[in-house]
Each structure stands twice: as C-alpha cells, then as structure tokens.
Amino acid sequence: MELASVYDPKQVEEKWYRIWEGSGDFHADENDSKEPYSIVIPPPNVTGNLHMGHALNNTLQDILIRWKRMQGYSALWMPGMDHAGIATQNVVERLLKEEGKSKDDVGREAFVKRVWEWKEHSGGQIQRQLRRLGCSLDWQRERFTLDEGLSKAVRNVFVNLYRDGLIYQGYRIINWCPRCRTALSDIETEYQDLKGALYHIHYPFRDASGHITVATTRPETMLGDTAVAVNPDDVRYAHLVGKTLILPLVNREIPIIADSFVAKEFGTGMVKVTPAHDPNDFEIGKRHNLPEINILDEKGYINENGGQYRGLDRFEARKKVVDDLTSQGLLEKIEEHNHAVGHCYRCHTIIEPYMSKQWFVKIKPLADEAIRAVEDGRIRFVPKNWEKTYFEWMRNIRDWCISRQLWWGHRIPAFYCDACGHITVELEDPVKCDECGSENIQQDSDVLDTWFSSALWPFSTMGWPEETKTLKKYYPTSVLVTGFDIIFFWVARMIMMGLKFMKDVPFRDVYIHALVRDEHGQKMSKSRGNVIDPLVMMEEYGTDAFRFTLAIFAAQGRDIILSEKRIEGYRAFCNKIWNAVRFILMNVGNDFSPRELNIDELEQFDRWILHRLNDAITSVNESLEEYRFNDAAQKIYEFWWHEFCDWYLEMVKNRLYGESSSASADTARQVLIYVLKNAVKLLHPFMPFISEEIWERVKQSGEKRLILESWPVPDSRFAFEKEARATDIFKEIVYKIRNIRGELNIPPAKKANVVFCPKAEYMLDIVKKTDSYIKAMAKVENIIISNDYHPAKTDAAAVLSDCEIYVPLAGLIDVDKEKERLEKEIEKAKADLARIRAKLANKNFVDKAPAEVVEKEQARHGELAAVLDTLEERYGRLKGM
RNA sequence: GGGCGAUUAGCUCAGUCGGUUAGAGCGCCUGCCUCACAUGCAGGAGGUCGAUGGUUCGAGUCCAUUAUCGCCCACCA
Numbered sequence: 001m002e003l004a005s006v007y008d009p010k011q012v013e014e015k016w017y018r019i020w021e022g023s024g025d026f027h028a029d030e031n032d033s034k035e036p037y038s039i040v041i042p043p044p045n046v047t048g049n050l051h052m053g054h055a056l057n058n059t060l061q062d063i064l065i066r067w068k069r070m071q072g073y074s075a076l077w078m079p080g081m082d083h084a085g086i087a088t089q090n091v092v093e094r095l096l097k098e099e100g101k102s103k104d105d106v107g108r109e110a111f112v113k114r115v116w117e118w119k120e121h122s123g124g125q126i127q128r129q130l131r132r133l134g135c136s137l138d139w140q141r142e143r144f145t146l147d148e149g150l151s152k153a154v155r156n157v158f159v160n161l162y163r164d165g166l167i168y169q170g171y172r173i174i175n176w177c178p179r180c181r182t183a184l185s186d187i188e189t190e191y192q193d194l195k196g197a198l199y200h201i202h203y204p205f206r207d208a209s210g211h212i213t214v215a216t217t218r219p220e221t222m223l224g225d226t227a228v229a230v231n232p233d234d235v236r237y238a239h240l241v242g243k244t245l246i247l248p249l250v251n252r253e254i255p256i257i258a259d260s261f262v263a264k265e266f267g268t269g270m271v272k273v274t275p276a277h278d279p280n281d282f283e284i285g286k287r288h289n290l291p292e293i294n295i296l297d298e299k300g301y302i303n304e305n306g307g308q309y310r311g312l313d314r315f316e317a318r319k320k321v322v323d324d325l326t327s328q329g330l331l332e333k334i335e336e337h338n339h340a341v342g343h344c345y346r347c348h349t350i351i352e353p354y355m356s357k358q359w360f361v362k363i364k365p366l367a368d369e370a371i372r373a374v375e376d377g378r379i380r381f382v383p384k385n386w387e388k389t390y391f392e393w394m395r396n397i398r399d400w401c402i403s404r405q406l407w408w409g410h411r412i413p414a415f416y417c418d419a420c421g422h423i424t425v426e427l428e429d430p431v432k433c434d435e436c437g438s439e440n441i442q443q444d445s446d447v448l449d450t451w452f453s454s455a456l457w458p459f460s461t462m463g464w465p466e467e468t469k470t471l472k473k474y475y476p477t478s479v480l481v482t483g484f485d486i487i488f489f490w491v492a493r494m495i496m497m498g499l500k501f502m503k504d505v506p507f508r509d510v511y512i513h514a515l516v517r518d519e520h521g522q523k524m525s526k527s528r529g530n531v532i533d534p535l536v537m538m539e540e541y542g543t544d545a546f547r548f549t550l551a552i553f554a555a556q557g558r559d560i561i562l563s564e565k566r567i568e569g570y571r572a573f574c575n576k577i578w579n580a581v582r583f584i585l586m587n588v589g590n591d592f593s594p595r596e597l598n599i600d601e602l603e604q605f606d607r608w609i610l611h612r613l614n615d616a617i618t619s620v621n622e623s624l625e626e627y628r629f630n631d632a633a634q635k636i637y638e639f640w641w642h643e644f645c646d647w648y649l650e651m652v653k654n655r656l657y658g659e660s661s662s663a664s665a666d667t668a669r670q671v672l673i674y675v676l677k678n679a680v681k682l683l684h685p686f687m688p689f690i691s692e693e694i695w696e697r698v699k700q701s702g703e704k705r706l707i708l709e710s711w712p713v714p715d716s717r718f719a720f721e722k723e724a725r726a727t728d729i730f731k732e733i734v735y736k737i738r739n740i741r742g743e744l745n746i747p748p749a750k751k752a753n754v755v756f757c758p759k760a761e762y763m764l765d766i767v768k769k770t771d772s773y774i775k776a777m778a779k780v781e782n783i784i785i786s787n788d789y790h791p792a793k794t795d796a797a798a799v800l801s802d803c804e805i806y807v808p809l810a811g812l813i814d815v816d817k818e819k820e821r822l823e824k825e826i827e828k829a830k831a832d833l834a835r836i837r838a839k840l841a842n843k844n845f846v847d848k849a850p851a852e853v854v855e856k857e858q859a860r861h862g863e864l865a866a867v868l869d870t871l872e873e874r875y876g877r878l879k880g881m
Numbered sequence: 882g883g884g885c886g887a888u889u890a891g892c893u894c895a896g897u898c899g900g901u902u903a904g905a906g907c908g909c910c911u912g913c914c915u916c917a918c919a920u921g922c923a924g925g926a927g928g929u930c931g932a933u934g935g936u937u938c939g940a941g942u943c944c945a946u947u948a949u950c951g952c953c954c955a956c957c958a
Contacts, residue, residue: 742924
C-alpha cells in the first residue's frame with residue numbers, strides 16, 4: 001500500500017497498456033447484446049509519426065470511447081493505417097536515391113516489393129506511438145488500406161461505379177506534378193502566393209501591319225499558343241477579331257478570336273490561348289476548335305513541339321524564351337505580378353496544368369445525395385458552422401481525378417484490348433476482352449488516388465462487401481473525429497461513398513476539432529518557435545498530463561499553440577491526485593471494508609461533497625454529450641482539486657485525527673472511498689493510466705479493471721441542497737478569517753480568537769455546528785458566539801450578511817493595514833451598492849425585468865447595505881487611531 | 882474576388898439560453914517546509930472584454946459598421 005510521495009508515470013503507463021491490450025479490454029464483440037458505439041480512426045499514413053495533430057485527434061476519440069465503454073456500450077474503436085500513395089512512394093524513392101538508384105532502375109514489381117518491405121520494417125511507427133498515448137483501439141481488427149479485404153472493397157466500388165457510368169476516362173487538363181510524375185486532384189494542389197512577373201509580348205500581324213500585345217505569367221507556354229483571344233464586347237479590339245498573327249519564335253499563324261472569358265481590364269485585354277497548358281484556355285480551345293499543342297513531357301521538359309527549345313526544363317525554357325524575345329525586340333515590358341501558383345501537396349513542386357488521359361469520378365450525383373444527408377440532419381457537424389464550408393464545396397464540386405501515375409496503390413482494374421481497344425472492367429481479373437474475346441489485354445498501369453480507398457474506410461474496415469456481423473452492428477459509426485483540413489479530402493468522400501454503397505450515412509456526427517500544424521508548419525509553429533513534439537511531452541510530463549492538457553485545449557479555434565507550462569501544470573494535477581489518494585489510503589487503513597452509505601449517518605460536509613459529486617457527474621456527462629471536452633476536463637479539475645482536496649479532505653481531518661473508532665470517523669472513511677472511486681472513474685477517460693493505477697488500490701474483489709467498470713450515475717439520494725448552501729456559508733466564514741490573517745500578516749503559528757455575532761438563527765446554527773472545523777481550517781484558538789459583544793478598537797472585523805466576525809488582536813494589529821483592508825472592502829461594497837441602486841431606481845428595470853431578477857437585486861441590496869453600515873462603523877472607530 | 886474565424890489579465894486561453902461581483906493555468910507580490918502533496922498551502926495584485934454605433938430594463942454575449950491578425954476557397958492570363 002505504500003505510495004511514493006511523487007507520482008511517477010513511467011512506472012505505470014507501459015504496464016497498464018500491456019495489461020489492457022493483453023486482456024482484450026479494447027476488444028468490442030459484435031455478438032454481445034450491448035448497444036453499439038463505434039468510431040473509425042482517421043487512418044494515419046503508414047509513413048507518419050505522431051505529431052500534435054494526431055495526439056489531439058486520438059486523445060479526443062479515446063476519451064469518447066472509454067467514456068462510452070464504461071457507460072456499457074459495445075464500444076468499438078477501429079484502428080488502421082493508410083498506404084498514403086505518393087507520400088510512401090516518395091519515401092522509398094528517396095531511399096533508392098541514396099543507393100544511387102531510381103525506381104525505373106529497379107522496375108515496378110521490385111519497387112512495390114521494396115515498399116512493402118519498408119512498410120514492414122520502418123513503417124507504422126505511429127501504431128506504437130498511439131499505444132504510448134493510451135489509445136484503446138481494438139487492435140485485433142487493425143486494417144491497412146492496401147490489405148486484401150480492403151483491396152477487394154476498392155475493386156468492388158470501382159467496378160460498380162464504372163458500371164453505373166460514374167467512373168469514366170477522359171482526355172483533359174489536369175494538375176500534373178513533374179517531380180512525382182503523376183496527376184493530382186484539384187484539392188491536392190496547394191496554392192501559394194508567389195512574386196512573379198507579367199511579361200508583355202508583341203505578336204505581329206501576318207500582314208505586317210503592326211502588332212498586338214499579350215500579357216502572360218508563363219511566357220514559355222507561348223510555344224503552344226494556338227490563338228489570341230479578346231472579349232467580344234471590347235470595342236478597342238473588335239475590328240481585330242479574325243485577323244491572323246504570327247506567333248514569334250515559332251512562326252505559327254494563329255487567329256484572333258473573341259471569347260467572353262477574357263477580362264477587358266486585365267493586362268492588355270488580350271490573352272494568348274494555350275489550350276494544352278491552361279484549364280481556361282483548354283475550354284476556350286474547345287469552344288473555338290483550336291488545336292491543342294502539348295509542349296511539355298511528363299518531367300516538365302520542352303518536347304518536340306517546342307522546336308529549338310526542346311529538351312529544356314520549363315524554367316530554363318522560360319528564361320530562354322524571354323531572352324530571345326528581348327533580343328528580337330518583342331518584349332515590351334516586364335511587370336511585377338503576384339499570383340497564386342499551384343504546388344504539389346506532397347513534394348511542393350510547382351504544378352503544371354497538363355493534358356492527359358485520366359480516370360474521373362462523375363461526382364455530381366454522389367454529391368447531391370451527400371448534401372441532402374447533411375441538410376436533413378442525418379449527419380450533424382459539430383461545431384455547426386462547418387456545415388457551411390461543406391455545402392460550399394459540395395455545391396461547386398468538380399469531377400474527381402482518381403488516377404495516379406504511381407506504382408504504390410490500388411492498381412486500376414481496367415484492361416485494354418490490343419485487338420479492339422475495348423476496356424474490360426470486372427470484379428475478377430479478366431483473361432480476355434469482354435467485347436472481342438481477344439486474350440491480348442493489358443491492365444491500366446495507373447493506381448488509384450489514396451483518398452479513393454480512404455473514402456470507403458467506415459465500411460471497408462468492417463468487411464464490406466461481405467454482409468458481416470460487424471457491419472450490421474457497428475455501421476453507421478457514431479461519430480467521426482477529425483480536423484477541418486480533411487473535410488474535402490476525406491469526410492465528404494466518405495459521406496458520398498457510404499450513401500452510395502451502404503445506403504446509409506457513414507457516421508451520425510462529425511466533430512471537427514482544432515488544428516495543430518505539423519512539422520512542416522511554417523504557417524504557425526516553427527516560425528513562432530512553438531513546435532512541440534508529443535512524444536517528448538509524454539516522456540517529460542507523463543501521458544495523462546499531456547492528454548489532459550489537450551482535452552482542456554480542445555475548445556479553442558483553429559490553431560493550437562500548446563504551452564509547455566500548461567502541461568507542467570497538469571502534471572502537478574496528477575501529483576495532487578496521487579497525494580490525495582495517499583492521504584486517503586493512509587487514513588482508511590488496511591482493514592477497511594466498504595459498505596452502502598446510510599443517509600442518516602451522513603454529516604453536513606459528507607452531504608456537501610456527495611452533492612457536489614452529483615453535480616460533477618452530471619456536468620461531465622452533459623459536456624461530453626456535446627463534445628465540450630474542455631468543459632468536462634475543467635469540471636473534473638475543479639472538483640478534484642478545489643472541492644475534494646482543498647475542502648473535503650481538510651474538513652475530514654478533524655474526524656479522522658480525533659476518535660478514529662468513532663462512528664463519525666467511520667462514515668468519513670466510507671465517504672472518502674465512495675467519492676474517490678467515483679472521482680477516479682470520472683477521471684479515467686482523460687487520464688487512463690493514473691486512474692487505473694489508483695483504482696487497482698481501491699477496488700474491491702469482484703470489481704473489474706477501471707477501463708471496464710461502470711460509469712458513475714448521479715445518486716438522487718444525495719441531492720442535499722440545504723447542506724450545500726450551509727457549507728458555502730461555512731467556506732465564506734473560513735475565507736473571511738483567513739483573509740484577515742493573510743492581509744494583516746498574522747503568522748500561522750499565532751492562533752487567534754474569534755467572536756461571532758450571528759444575526760439570524762440559521763447563521764447561529766451554522767457557526768455552532770461547524771465551530772471545530774472553523775478552528776482547524778482558519779487556525780482559530782477560541783470561538784465566542786455572542787450578540788452582546790462590543791468590539792474593541794483593536795479588533796479586526798469581517799462582515800457577511802447576517803453575521804459579523806471580530807478578531808481581537810490587541811497588541812498585534814497593525815492599524816494602518818487594517819484600515820487599508822477595510823477601505824478596500826468598503827470601496828467594493830459601495831461600488832456594488834451603487835450599481836444595484838441605479839438598477840433598482842430604473843423604473844424600466846423594475847417593470848420589465850423578470851420578477852425573479854428584481855427580487856434578487858433587492859435582496860442583495862438589503863444585504864450589502866447592512867454590510868456596508870457595519871464596515872463603515874468599524875472604519876470610523878479606527879480612524880482616530 | 883468570395884467565405885470563415887480570432888481580438889477578454891503580463892503570457893496561453895475558457896466564458897452555453899443576454900441577468901448579481903468576467904474565470905482558469907502559468908507568471909507576479911506577501912506569508913508558510915502545517916503529520917497527502919513545496920509538482921504544495923494560505924492570502925493578494927492585475928481586465929473600461931479591439932473600436933464605433935445600435936437593439937434591450939440589462940450586452941464580453943445579439944445586430945451593423947470598422948480596424949488588426951489568421952485561415953480556407955477561387956480559372957483573371
């Protein structure tokens with residue numbers, strides 16, 4: 001039973017996690033009869049390391065799961081990882097590079113094998129880190145987006161969408177990363193404002209009658225120009241439409257056309273049109289039947305269509321084009337120009353709009369249903385304002401480019417026939433063409449966007465397309481907990497896919513929490529020097545303190561700047577709890593046996609703390625129901641420290657240190673243990689380790705591990721309003737006396753005498769009943785209760801409604817200090833009184849405010865006036881001294 | 882160009898349905914190693930809630946305007 005006086009997390013955390021996991025405490029059983037509660041983890045990348053964002057995200061989920069598990073739900077938290085196509089491929093490519101090889105050197109098959117090897121050995125560190133964080137994930141069910149079952153789900157979804165005409169192949173402009181050499185979807189392109197230039201270039205007329213001027217930010221693309229466009233309403237240029245220009249450097253004849261896309265105000269009002277390298281120009285080209293000339297290869301070098309520039313990198317080409325134009329006198333000017341430039345979200349290379357054949361999901365029909373699901377409340381966003389963001393995107397959504405020119409991922413299950421060109425898409429790999437029967441068929445070499453498989457996560461992890469018991473019991477999941485940064489990438493797509501394939505939403509609630517920017521975070525952390533590594537924090541302060549800090553921070557807006565000081569503060573909280581337990585165990589003794597509490601045996605302070613415990617339970621439940629993690633954590637902190645420790649443990653010392661075999665002491669021990677056990681339960685979802693360790697020491701035989709124990713329920717027998725109010729007055733009395741002691745610098749060793757002049761029966765009652773506690777807690781020697789007392793000038797005084805308190809301090813009192821103290825109190829009382837008077841003098845207030853509010857103010861006025869009178873009387877006596 | 886958010890104590894942040902005296906942690910000041918805890922105890926200082934106007938008996942809270950900062954989205958070359 002001996003406990004160290006300082007709590008050491010290292011000794012308990014690893015131990016308990018091992019026990020929980022080893023005992024199957026995290027496992028949810030689809031065969032049980034309990035109500036389901038389920039969450040799927042946002043699968044971290046297999047390349048990932050636990051950063052602050054993960055820590056927050058998973059702490060919150062663990063709090064919910066542990067809470068619901070204790071409430072008796074069949075609580076499933078599904079673990080797993082994402083294969084993270086581009087990110088992972090990049091990691092292994094980098095490794096190869098260190099060996100002086102490229103992926104093309106080793107070939108596709110060997111490369112993919114290599115990635116799997118990497119995954120087995122170096123990947124998935126985050127699983128260990130999630131264990132370190134205490135996450136009660138059902139590891140037996142762990143999934144990986146590329147494992148067999150999930151691949152089957154992906155195949156099934158692809159085939160069905162294809163058959164429904166919702167997946168198609170198209171030749172169009174997409175976002176191309178020349179470094180990753182793959183297409184990206186629109187949302188995988190991150191725009192950054194860059195300082196660029198607007199180049200004004202002369203394009204001469206064929207008939208040598210002069211030139212026009214176009215403005216462009218990417219001069220090298222002129223190699224692919226096939227027209228120049230003006231706005232049809234632009235009177236300046238109307239007469240030029242239809243004329244022919246000679247494209248400089250290339251000497252191609254191109255027409256001047258009119259298209260309403262062109263903005264008259266911008267640049268010169270004339271736009272060079274490059275259909276193969278700009279999405280807008282592509283559209284213009286379609287409208288005017290312009291040729292599409294692709295001038296780049298997949299690495300971003302100029303191709304054979306670029307004539308003399310062939311083989312140059314796109315940026316070298318830009319330089320050379322500009323130089324050549326300059327030397328030919330065709331460059332009018334270069335203006336500074338800031339514009340948003342797309343970058344690859346994985347390698348941050350500048351994206352090139354690029355023509356290519358890709359696979360797309362026709363998204364509108366899926367999006368419409370997904371919009372409805374949120375509109376009609378089948379899915380609820382918390383906080384609600386995120387719904388607006390969701391709608392905004394969904395209503396303007398464009399088809400989703402799902403093919404990637406990568407090797408790591410789900411291979412697209414489309415087979416091309418060499419003979420007839422037909423595409424065969426089947427659930428199983430076909431051996432011959434559907435159309436002509438030819439056996440010369442080749443599978444598409446591309447893989448699917450990583451987010452395609454994560455879109456299926458809520459049901460693919462549960463065994464879909466099989467009709468499993470797991471699906472039946474746990475789908476739809478109860479809540480999705482995530483950051484707002486992946487609402488488009490992931491949340492929206494899960495909703496669409498869930499509705500399409502499960503005919504039901506994937507989750508009821510979407511809780512969007514604050515965002516902690518990660519290691520790349522130039523945006524926030526690094527530049528401000530605020531990078532905090534969660535693993536270092538757990539090592540330094542313990543996981544429980546760290547988790548508690550995250551929970552209490554969870555209310556704030558978008559960015560979290562975690563202060564280490566704060567974590568340190570909650571480590572102190574752990575220690576406080578630990579020592580409270582030490583105190584209780586020391587005093588309860590080894591032969592203690594708990595029993596039912598009997599209402600009649602409960603004394604005032606017992607009733608008070610039990611009443612407060614009821615409040616705490618109710619409040620924590622209400623807060624968690626609404627995902628107000630910070631309020632719940634705050635309440636727990638308050639209750640433990642400022643109610644249980646600060647007051648109840650102190651109150652109870654009189655009884656424990658007195659006649660230890662008395663009935664009163666026995667009751668105190670029973671209440672201590674009762675409250676402790678419930679308070680530890682409340683703590684568990686937030687601080688799983690220390691709470692389990694404490695529980696181990698207070699639980700009875702027959703009681704389970706805390707993680708599996710029952711969640712506290714408020715006990716209606718403990719609704720002790722009257723005792724709670726009386727205790728508040730008691731606390732105020734103690735506080736007033738301590739205030740006198742503190743302000744007048746009366747040393748703790750110096751015990752004082754106190755005289756009470758209670759002006760009402762209830763007050764007399766309280767003072768009488770609690771006098772021994774007042775003595776102990778305010779360090780008072782003797783208490784005199786008398787209404788005939790005539791205070792001496794050298795008495796310090798405190799006044800509360802219906803009671804005056806005097807502390808005779810002959811010889812000790814510092815008159816100036818006491819005057820100062822009284823002045824302060826008088827000033828405050830006066831200010832309050834003035835405010836209330838003004839209110840009550842306002843006829844409108846008295847007439848219109850609810851009677852209840854008015855009465856309150858009137859009562860308060862009466863009390864304050866009496867208090868002020870007494871204070872001023874005291875002050876007047878002192879004045880002469 | 883649209884949309885969203887923030888602005889409250891020295892610092893980092895809470896503040897629900899508008900209702901007595903606006904809270905916490907850290908930091909600061911004073912006094913305490915009191916037999917659970919100095920990672921502690923007791924007491925204290927510190928805020929005209931970004932600005933202006935409005936609604937209301939009453940505004941940190943609701944509305945409008947505005948300033949500063951931040952984020953997301955967007956095809957003006």
